[in-house]
Amino acid sequence: MPDLMSEEKSPAAQRLLIVQALSVQPLAEVLEESGYELTRAGDVPSAQAALADLTALPRLILMDMELPDLAWPACVSLLRELAASGVPVITLSRRQDAQRGAALRDAGATDCLLKPVRLSELLALIERRIHPVNRAPVAEPQRPVASMTVRERDGHCSWQTPQARLLMSQYFPAPWADHARLPPEVLAWLHREALRRRAGAAPSGLTVAPRAGQLRQRLSFNLMPADPEVIGAGHWLLVLHEGDEAALVSRLAKSLDLPLSDAELLYWTLGQPLPRQQVHELGLSEQAYDGRMRTLCERLGVQDAAQAVARARHALMPQG
Template sequence: MITMNHDLGFDRSSTDLILIVDDVPDNLAVLHDALDESGYTVLVATDGPSALSRAAQAQPDLILLDAVMPGMDGFEVARRLKAEPATATMPIVFMTGLTDTEHVLAAFAAGGTDYVNKPIRVREVLARIATHLHSARAQRQARNALDAFGHATLVVQVPDGRLLWQTALARQLLETHFASDGRLAPPALIAWLQRLTMASMGSTGSVWPSSSPPPSLTLSAGCRRLRFTVHEATGEDQWLLVLREDDDSATLDALMQAFKLTPREAEVLAWVTRGKTNRDIGDILGSSPATVKKHLEHVYEKLGVETRNAAAAVALASVRQLGGG
């Protein structure tokens, strides 16, 4: 008899968890017993909706998915799993009696990692599972290692901007800065990558000269900035990016301390040091250029200067001296 494990209160510390999805009880029984005897923790689902629910809640290490089921078929289940950040990286091995090329292609197009033919050969299934679990474990360790060293990383598909892969730290930064749901890149980043893709078309070798730094884009939200730097183009219009967060709070504190500036005056001066115009600063801070100009007049007076360049030079020297940037 198959244990359905409705409360999902099992121990994940020492075993991999496999979710089997099939609407035929005999198939479930054979696979469940074989996997259980091989030391895996096993969950089962008999239809698409319950498969989605169990995958989201239990976070299995691999999914064995029947392609043909009544109602929501396996292809649709896979598409929905891949569309959700929480389940997108789970390996999916399709089980199908449909060996026509179009069905095999449909399985991979829906996000399948591999497929096995029915009737199921248990030893073959176990071998495939072991291989894909090893690969998934290596990828998970790589993502965790990147996060551990502060390297937030993601892969973006162009032109639609889908996030194909991301570390937990990258997902957190995108959510903090852009209220991202983990599915799409920010619009400004998508537009930039589209331009980069167009510029790289027809080029040979590297996308950018080896003597030049990799292209990067900085998006700002108040005094916080998120820099996206291209690590490499991974092929098929996919870009691997590294994210880095910069926080200007130390710089603003240093400017306010040195020159008795208000918080808004310090923000305006910080953007002046980066060469932004009054209109640019107004757009960033949500103010009119006239308001920015008025703040600058106060800044000039407090710094004892008369020009933007002089204000920028004095500010940068002061920040370096005080250790705020």
């Protein structure tokens, strides 16, 4: 097969290669009506020939992962071959568990969408891939999760991440940090908030000022839902943020109309799939994390965590 990135070939302004069963017409018709020039391929040889024979590479490839008479491994192999051209590839598939999603990304897919696809979202995604806009980077977590599990009856900190331990020592004098116990003002808030939560009240956080003379931000505490099997019966999970991060989580909750706990979960998922270590740092089992993400996706009206993260990144994009 010829070198797809040879100097004779340059990307065509609005040309797309759509790899899909030729009997499926609606999507191609919508793309043509939207002003794109399409090259259609319905099987492996025609897809390979389309890239090899074009005098100019397409700007983007749209690949349906359900080609006629082609098994999943062969589809992934074709995806890898198409992605090797350097052209962004958007895949469409009906089923995408974690293993299949990872296989698509490993094969070079730029975006993985689940069918049925909202055409407005697909067109917007194509436009972003063809004409990327240089914008300021999205704010993302700058450090691992700062969290701690606390026994409700006496404020004993059963477990802390190194980040939480550092923040507590910086904001509160001994003996509280040394003895791994919440200072009185934080423990009093914990007791009030626990009662409010049991009564069904909306979550409310706590923000404290730094010690006198210290040039630090304010520190916020949020009480988060967690699995008793992970953090222990009679315990609560506290997540700590300094001022900038707390503002970002609040902004995410407001922009997407999410409960604070869902905004917190989504914030820590930005950028990369959530490391399993961080799942436990948020007081969740892997099963509970997967369940929380499914519920969050339903709230946002998206199909998977990748689309939820895309919504979050857009919500945190600097304005203007």
